[in-house]
Amino acid sequence: MSKLAIGVIGVGYLGQHHARIYSSIDRVNLVGVCDTSISQGKEIAERYKTTYYKERGKLLENVDAVSVAVPTPLHYDVAKDVLLLKKHLLLEKPIAEKLSQAEELIKFAEEKKVVFQIGHIERFNPAVIISLPLIKSPLFIESHRLSPFKKRGVDVPVIYDLMVHDIDIVLSSVESKIKKIEAVGVPVLSKEFDIANARIEFENGTIANLTTSRVSKEKMRKIRFFQKDSYISINYLDRSVEYYKRVYKNGEPYIDREELDVVDAEPLRLEIESFISSIKNETPPKVSADEAKEALFVANKIVKKITER
Structure with a gap:
């Protein structure tokens, strides 16, 4: 089975650890990272021997799935882009700022038939x-x-x-x-x-x-x-x-x-491994978007x- 092409959008405090873990997993290929901070993005890309993308759209053209670890107010817009392009998504908590946004994201994921997992790491x-x-x-x-x-x-x-x-x-x-x-x-x-x-x-x-x-x-x-x-x-x-x-x-x-x-x-490694397994085995994620919506x-x-x- 071919390696899963993975990207990380947002490689600040938490996202950089997503990149670290993906870079160490044999069954995936960390294609690249994206961050609004060029210096931070390039530093993480160099550290984990991958490519820095200034624009998330370019990164999404080359991956099967992404982790998204951006500030909460940006969750909806970034997640929407990911899901509408039919990419599997591990989105850091909370799922969104508003329930209406969460409901829309869930609908997009269902329509595109992709894994949509939320990062309730505990x-x-x-x-x-x-x-x-x-x-x-x-x-x-x-x-x-x-x-x-x-x-x-x-x-x-x-x-x-x-x-x-x-x-x-x-x-x-x-x-x-x-x-x-x-x-x-x-x-x-x-x-x-x-x-x-x-x-x-x-x-x-x-x-x-x-x-x-x-x-x-x-x-x-x-x-x-x-x-x-x-x-x-x-x-x-x-x-x-x-x-x-x-x-x-x-x-x-x-x-x-x-x-x-x-x-x-x-815990983060277990979370990411679970996300990858859900994609490869075509099984529901351990933490579903519906459960995350209830928490929100x-x-x-x-x-x-x-x-x-």
């Missing part, structure tokens, strides 16, 4: 992968996603930049519709909300409490699932999982703690609730 975190089978009917979910301030991503509220990761994990873990959302947030160092907290209540009674900040002193990425007789704590950063469960010994209950044996791997819907609701306060 789905590919080995700690999450090993934990999901243990998550059954959680009663309470609590997440903390905190980061020191960086100028990257401040063109959108922190809900779209960071919290959307946890929204996606929560939605993939709870088999129920949302009943109610409450949220609060404030801008601190940018014009958008830099800190946010959301409380999501589901119709089945599950409650998720999500806290996100991009102006914190230290970096933290944790999510906890509390169930009737167990508690699962996932550390996204060091990819570790603590599993606590109630057991009985001599008729008496006690808490048994187990640190799960997580097979470490780079919830993120929009949270932003709306904060704005209305």
Whole structure:
């Protein structure tokens, strides 16, 4: 089977890692990269022994598929170009700024019969992968996603930049519709909300409490699932999982703690490998555009609730 011709559009903070990983995979050929910054584009192209394209249209003429890692406000326009040219697409989260844009992109992908995967990378975190089978009917979910301030991503509220990761994990873990959302947030160092907290209540009674900040002193990425007789704590950063469960010994209950044996791997590499496999095997992506649209819907609701306060 011939190698898949791949390109990367946007090789800044995250996109350059897409290029790095593609360049190391034997079953694909990294045809080129495209970036509005000529110096950055040429540097990444030289580093990974590929070609720099100033215009994305020229790159798209020579590839079967692309990763797109551009700022969120550009997602719709760039993704539309890719899909209408019948190219497979791995688009970084969120899928778009507006639901109407997400719906249009999904329609284009369906019409052109291409793989359209969204980069909700925590789905590919080995700690999450090993934990999901243990998550059954959680009663309470609590997440903390905190980061020191960086100028990257401040063109959108922190809900779209960071919290959307946890929204996606929560939605993939709870088999129920949302009943109610409450949220609060404030801008601190940018014009958008830099800190946010959301409380999501589901119709089945599950409650998720999500806290996100991009102006914190230290970096933290944790999510906890509390169930009737167990508690699962996932550390996204060091990819570790603590599993606590109630057991009985001599008729008496006690808490048994187990640190799960997580097979470490780079989540982005797993995500990209999954994208390539979906293309080659003609199978649906692990993170579909429809699921990403649902995460965007919830993120929009949270932003709306904060704005209305």
